[in-house]
Amino acid sequence: MQAHRILGIDPGLQSTGFGLIERHGARLSYIASGCIRTAANEPLPQRLGVVFDSLREIIAKYSPNEAAIEEVFLNKNPWSTLLLGQARGAAIAALTTGGLPVTEYGTMQIKKALVGQGRATKDQVSHMVVRLLQLPAAPQSDAADALACAICHAHAAGLTAALATPEKRRRGGRLVGR
Amino acid sequence: MQAHRILGIDPGLQSTGFGLIERHGARLSYIASGCIRTAANEPLPQRLGVVFDSLREIIAKYSPNEAAIEEVFLNKNPWSTLLLGQARGAAIAALTTGGLPVTEYGTMQIKKALVGQGRATKDQVSHMVVRLLQLPAAPQSDAADALACAICHAHAAGLTAALATPEKRRRGGRLVGR
Numbered sequence: 149m150q151a152h153r154i155l156g157i158d159p160g161l162q163s164t165g166f167g168l169i170e171r172h173g174a175r176l177s178y179i180a181s182g183c184i185r186t187a188a189n190e191p192l193p194q195r196l197g198v199v200f201d202s203l204r205e206i207i208a209k210y211s212p213n214e215a216a217i218e219e220v221f222l223n224k225n226p227w228s229t230l231l232l233g234q235a236r237g238a239a240i241a242a243l244t245t246g247g248l249p250v251t252e253y254g255t256m257q258i259k260k261a262l263v264g265q266g267r268a269t270k271d272q273v274s275h276m277v278v279r280l281l282q283l284p285a286a287p288q289s290d291a292a293d294a295l296a297c298a299i300c301h302a303h304a305a306g307l308t309a310a311l312a313t314p315e316k317r318r319r320g321g322r323l324v325g326r
Numbered sequence: 327m328q329a330h331r332i333l334g335i336d337p338g339l340q341s342t343g344f345g346l347i348e349r350h351g352a353r354l355s356y357i358a359s360g361c362i363r364t365a366a367n368e369p370l371p372q373r374l375g376v377v378f379d380s381l382r383e384i385i386a387k388y389s390p391n392e393a394a395i396e397e398v399f400l401n402k403n404p405w406s407t408l409l410l411g412q413a414r415g416a417a418i419a420a421l422t423t424g425g426l427p428v429t430e431y432g433t434m435q436i437k438k439a440l441v442g443q444g445r446a447t448k449d450q451v452s453h454m455v456v457r458l459l460q461l462p463a464a465p466q467s468d469a470a471d472a473l474a475c476a477i478c479h480a481h482a483a484g485l486t487a488a489l490a491t492p493e494k495r496r497r498g499g500r501l502v503g504r
Contacts (some may be wrong), residue, residue, distance in 0.1 A: 192430070196415055197422035226400045226407055233411020237374055238419035240412065244375035252370070 153179065155212035155248065156298025157203070158290050159220065161186060161235040164199050165290025168210050169281065169298045176302060178281040179210060181291040192231075196238040203242035215248040216301035218255065218293060253300050258293075261300040331357065333390035333426065334476025335381070336468050337398065339364060339413040342377050343468025346388050347459065347476045354480060356459040357388060359469040370409075374416040381420035393426040394479035396433065396471060431478050436471075439478040 151172045158165035163186075168179035184202040186195035220236055223229045243250045256266035262276040274292045277283070280299055286292060329350045336343035341364075346357035362380040364373035398414055401407045421428045434444035440454040452470045455461070458477055464470060 191428075193418050193422045193428035196418045200419040200423050220408065222404045222408065226404055229404055229407055230398065230400065230411040233408040234415030234418065237412030237415025237417075239415075240371050240374045241378040241416035241419050244371045245378050250369075250371035 152214065152302075153210065153212040154298040154301050155207070155210070155215045155243070156294040156296070156301065157215065157217040157239055157243070158293035158297060159199075159217060159232070159236040159239045160290065161195060161199075161231045162188065163290050164203075164235065164239055165288075165292070165294035166203070166206055167287070167291055167295030167298050168206075168212060169295060169302065171302045176280055176299065178283060178295070180206075181287050181295050183288060183290045192234070196234060199235055199238045200242045203239055204246055207242070207246040207248065212248060214301065215243040215250045216297045217243065217250060217252055218258065218297045219252050221255065251301055251304075253297055253304065257304070258296050258300040261303040262296050330392065330480075331388065331390040332476040332479050333384070333388070333393045333421070334472040334474070334479065335393065335395040335417055335421070336471035336475060337377075337395060337410070337414040337417045338468065339373060339377075339409045340366065341468045342381075342413065342417055343466075343470070343472035344381070344384055345465070345469055345473030345476050346384075346390060347473065347480065349480045354458055354477065356461060356473075358384075359465050359473050361466060361468045370412070374412060377413055377416045378420045381417055382424055385420070385424040385426065390426060392479065393421040393428045394475045395421070395428060395430055396436065396475045397430050399433065429479055429482070431475055431482065435482070436474050436478040439481040440474050 151170050153168060153170050156167040164184040166184065167181040170177045170179055184199055186198045217240060220232050223232065240250060259268040259273055260266045263272045273296050274286045277292050277295045278286050281295065287295060329348050331346060331348050334345040342362040344362065345359040348355045348357055362377055364376045395418060398410050401410065418428060437446040437451055438444045441450045451474050452464045455470050455473045455477065456464050459473065465473060
């Protein structure tokens with residue numbers, strides 16, 4: 149059975165979270181996660197270049213097959229929306245031109261996939277990320293959101309089974325498929 | 327005297343205008359211009375990929391040394407601002423990672439550089455683009471805006487002289503400097 153590597157992204161200009169997971173049949177496993185940070189005192193073009201280049205390095209290093217990115221919400225301050233939009237544009241360009249199919253997920257959709265309801269708190273989402281990926285501790289906030297987005301993608305791609313532990317799904321020695 | 331090639335960009339998701347000019351001493355000359363269009367029925371990641379890839383092709387084909395991009399205004403509709411921001415982010419990432427230093431210019435700054443006042447109409451700007459670059463006809467709107475941005479950059483980089491025709495600036499057989 150072929151493994152699928154999913155790169156989840158939580159875009160932002162100051163910090164873009166990334167999280168890589170692998171789905172192997174019904175099992176999800178953690179590969180890597182972290183944050184790409186840009187310096188607030190650098191000009192915007194350089195900061196967008198950092199987001200783009202860092203993502204291309206991550207793609208080259210971990211060779212994911214698919215990408216999932218969180219949709220952004222509209223900030224009350226339209227200038228913040230514009231900055232966030234530009235960071236998201238640079239990130240998506242890195243994913244698409246890096247050869248990855250990109251799927252977008254709304255925050256509520258991600259929360260629903262992980263916790264079962266769209267109004268779950270950030271703590272509940274982080275708790276489920278730790279549990280589903282069997283992590284020793286909670287990753288930093290943006291990385292956890294990126295991992296949650298990757299898990300949502302594994303789930304949404306008709307892979308609900310991936311969220312159940314393999315042990316629960318074995319009956320009479322054979323894996324129960326959907 | 328070394329020639330400088332400037333790539334001007336007027337970013338947009340539906341249409342990104344581009345314009346290449348060359349500055350050789352006090353002279354500006356037209357190299358190329360056009361619009362990168364994306365299909366409204368394509369998913370956003372593909373459309374951003376088209377903006378990015380097309381700009382990288384233009385950079386590879388025409389080898390500009392510098393880039394200038396128009397600042398975007400805030401749309402009344404925040405979702406439009408977000409879409410425009412993403413297109414601009416993909417465009418800037420293409421310029422920066424394509425090795426070009428990128429300078430941003432506000433619309434009023436561009437109008438002032440070309441027409442002499444920040445509240446000039448689009449027609450006045452287009453007229454000056456045609457005149458300064460000695461074009462046979464007005465380019466399409468987004469391409470004209472991109473060329474205007476490139477001319478503004480030539481001007482703003484302490485090159486006001488470039489906007490005067492060499493003929494007018496010659497006195498007694500020598501070039502009058504600033």
